[in-house]
Amino acid sequence: MRIRLILRRLSFLIMVIWAASTITFFIPRMSDRNPIRERFAELARTGGFSAGDLEKVVASYNKKFGLDKPLLEQYTDYIGSVATLDLGVSLNRFPKTVMEIITDSLPWTIALLFVSSILSFILGNLLGAVAAWPKSPSWLRSIATPFVLFMGIPPVLLAIFLLFLLAFKLKLFPLGQAYSTGIAPDWSFSFFLDVCWHQILPAVSLILGSVGGWVLSMRGMGVTIQGEDYVNFAEHKGLQGGTIFRDYYLRNALLPQVTGFALALGSIITSGAVVEGLYALPGLGSKLSQAIQSNDFLVIYGIVLFITMSVATLMVLVEFLYPLLDPRIKQD
Amino acid sequence: MSAILQVRDLQVSYYTDLGRATALNRVNLDLQAGEKLGLVGESGSGKSTMALAMMRMIKAPGRIESGSVDIDGVDLMKLTDEEMRLARLSRIAYIPQGAMNSLNPVLRIGAQMMDAIHAHVPDMPKEAMIQRAKDSLESVDLKRNVFDMYPHELSGGMKQRVCIAIGILLKPKVIIADEPTSALDVVTQRQVMETIDRVQKEIGTAVILIGHDMGLMAQFVDKVAVMYAGRLTEVSAVRDMFTSPMHPYAQALIKSLPNLKNKGVFSGIPGLAPSLLRIPSGCAFHPRCTQAMESCKTIVPEVKDHSGRLVACHLYTEGA
Numbered sequence A: 001m002r003i004r005l006i007l008r009r010l011s012f013l014i015m016v017i018w019a020a021s022t023i024t025f026f027i028p029r030m031s032d033r034n035p036i037r038e039r040f041a042e043l044a045r046t047g048g049f050s051a052g053d054l055e056k057v058v059a060s061y062n063k064k065f066g067l068d069k070p071l072l073e074q075y076t077d078y079i080g081s082v083a084t085l086d087l088g089v090s091l092n093r094f095p096k097t098v099m100e101i102i103t104d105s106l107p108w109t110i111a112l113l114f115v116s117s118i119l120s121f122i123l124g125n126l127l128g129a130v131a132a133w134p135k136s137p138s139w140l141r142s143i144a145t146p147f148v149l150f151m152g153i154p155p156v157l158l159a160i161f162l163l164f165l166l167a168f169k170l171k172l173f174p175l176g177q178a179y180s181t182g183i184a185p186d187w188s189f190s191f192f193l194d195v196c197w198h199q200i201l202p203a204v205s206l207i208l209g210s211v212g213g214w215v216l217s218m219r220g221m222g223v224t225i226q227g228e229d230y231v232n233f234a235e236h237k238g239l240q241g242g243t244i245f246r247d248y249y250l251r252n253a254l255l256p257q258v259t260g261f262a263l264a265l266g267s268i269i270t271s272g273a274v275v276e277g278l279y280a281l282p283g284l285g286s287k288l289s290q291a292i293q294s295n296d297f298l299v300i301y302g303i304v305l306f307i308t309m310s311v312a313t314l315m316v317l318v319e320f321l322y323p324l325l326d327p328r329i330k331q332d
Numbered sequence B: 001m002s003a004i005l006q007v008r009d010l011q012v013s014y015y016t017d018l019g020r021a022t023a024l025n026r027v028n029l030d031l032q033a034g035e036k037l038g039l040v041g042e043s044g045s046g047k048s049t050m051a052l053a054m055m056r057m058i059k060a061p062g063r064i065e066s067g068s069v070d071i072d073g074v075d076l077m078k079l080t081d082e083e084m085r086l087a088r089l090s091r092i093a094y095i096p097q098g099a100m101n102s103l104n105p106v107l108r109i110g111a112q113m114m115d116a117i118h119a120h121v122p123d124m125p126k127e128a129m130i131q132r133a134k135d136s137l138e139s140v141d142l143k144r145n146v147f148d149m150y151p152h153e154l155s156g157g158m159k160q161r162v163c164i165a166i167g168i169l170l171k172p173k174v175i176i177a178d179e180p181t182s183a184l185d186v187v188t189q190r191q192v193m194e195t196i197d198r199v200q201k202e203i204g205t206a207v208i209l210i211g212h213d214m215g216l217m218a219q220f221v222d223k224v225a226v227m228y229a230g231r232l233t234e235v236s237a238v239r240d241m242f243t244s245p246m247h248p249y250a251q252a253l254i255k256s257l258p259n260l261k262n263k264g265v266f267s268g269i270p271g272l273a274p275s276l277l278r279i280p281s282g283c284a285f286h287p288r289c290t291q292a293m294e295s296c297k298t299i300v301p302e303v304k305d306h307s308g309r310l311v312a313c314h315l316y317t318e319g320a
Helices: A001-027 A037-043 A050-064 A071-083 A096-133 A138-142 A144-153 A154-167 A189-226 A229-234 A242-277 A282-293 A297-325 B047-054 B081-086 B108-120 B126-139 B145-148 B156-167 B186-203 B214-220 B239-242 B249-256 B315-318
Strands: B005-016 B019-031 B037-040 B064-072 B093-097 B174-178 B206-210 B224-229 B231-237 B304-306 B310-312
Touching: A001 A071, A001 A297, A037 A050, A071 A297, A096 A138, A096 A189, A096 A242, A096 A282, A096 A297, A096 B064, A138 A144, A144 A189, A154 A189, A154 A242, A189 A242, A229 A242, A229 B093, A229 B310, A242 A282, A242 A297, A242 B108, A242 B304, A282 A297, B019 B047, B019 B064, B019 B231, B037 B047, B037 B214, B047 B064, B047 B174, B047 B206, B093 B156, B093 B249, B108 B126, B108 B145, B108 B156, B126 B145, B126 B186, B156 B186, B186 B206, B186 B214, B214 B239, B224 B239, B224 B249, B231 B239, B231 B249, B239 B249, B304 B315
Parallel strands: B037 B206, B037 B224, B093 B174, B174 B206
Antiparallel strands: B005 B019, B005 B064, B224 B231, B231 B310, B304 B310
């Protein structure tokens, strides 16, 4: 039974990846821009290449990358290489492979997005739960309000504002980059501290932008749960307030929030990409926007595919973890 | 014999936007150890408010305005919040209408019993707590392994039994069972009532059974108290109540019950229960009462003892 479920989920995962890769394949091809022509045109502008034989050169590179073949054949080639996890090479930054670009930038993205979204989830849900709990002190409840206000501001604007105020004007924080210039990356503690120091502003802008959403949804959940009979009965049993809050109220109110977290993964990555770009962090998001600007479609395919795969995998993972949180959901 | 439970002058009001609604109006009630009292009345007559007030669980905008609830010589109204928390379940326990939703869906039954014991006797060894919880399950006719189950794995009747098992964990002096059998089918209703009856005899507590089901009351309680618009109208032994109710409202209530002699004939009580925001002057029942007199419209009848039966009606005071 268990194995059949896993197989069913895996085949679903493959379907999602296939759909995503098909969509990402066709969208850049709808434009008549050619990454090779753009690259050489750029080189020609800066004088590194004479523009005379541009079309000839482009044609020969098109042939080399298989871009001259019929679209359908390119598509089957592409699906075949995706299936073997060969994501190809960057058209723009040849001979760097797409896989290399992803593995270089992935740790930065994981560090920033993972830490900030977990912190935001914990902070937002605690504040929301406290805000809805009738017995919490009023000063504690009012903390939640400013976070809800921030929710209306997109993380990008917050990022620009924080960058301008705290880094540019007040010079309290570094102006972007992943670590100080002049330091060679190594595994020392001082380098680690330097990196953390650079991640504070991007992390704060991501957290401030998303915490309000968790506060609001958790407060709504909390109002519903505190009216449940089992919360009342817990009080009739003479339990301590803390036990009721933790085991009866919070545990139950959190269940839909965990689903919400899985659903939010996609948007976390998109807003993360923009903030990464703003702070010039070498993460997946900024690589993706660079690739989109130069229509470097093999890199676009690779990164989008990778993000799709990770979000889909994480969602399946959450689904498998869910029965641990809610015993009513049994998987067999 | 002194009463184990003495409620005196208990008054509860809800302060709503439309005004003050007095849901419980100077109620007095005595209960002996081991006695079973049925509390009946229409919806909104104050039965549940009475139960919540005794547990000191009235939530805003409600307020307990006056009165005392003495259990075994301790006035619950004078306890601090922490003392009251400890009194819940150990002195006075509340069994909710638990068939559907009174158990936490994410915790095992055992955990929901252990936390209750732990909240009152924190230094009790874990093994003893498990033992106590499993014994309690057994005494309500559940298997010991229910301890390891989740609420969704139990039927409605089993969940209700779990609620009873929780209620008797600390052998309270008084148990209030608030409509413990609604939402159960009649066969399960009877089994649950028999369980309450048996554990009540075992631990010798007094039970207040709240409900509308007169038939069920007739079979299980010793005394019946009829409430109307936040006041007690009559408290009589169950046999007297069903054969010769004294208060006109109690009479109408008993008459409205379907019976085998005249099948298919139902006699309701004309009129509607009054809004608690505008309780009629004098006796609250006078606008619907067929035997109302002039004095009923102005003077609130006192609860008087008529050879062991407590009745609040001018019919009996005028004539006496």
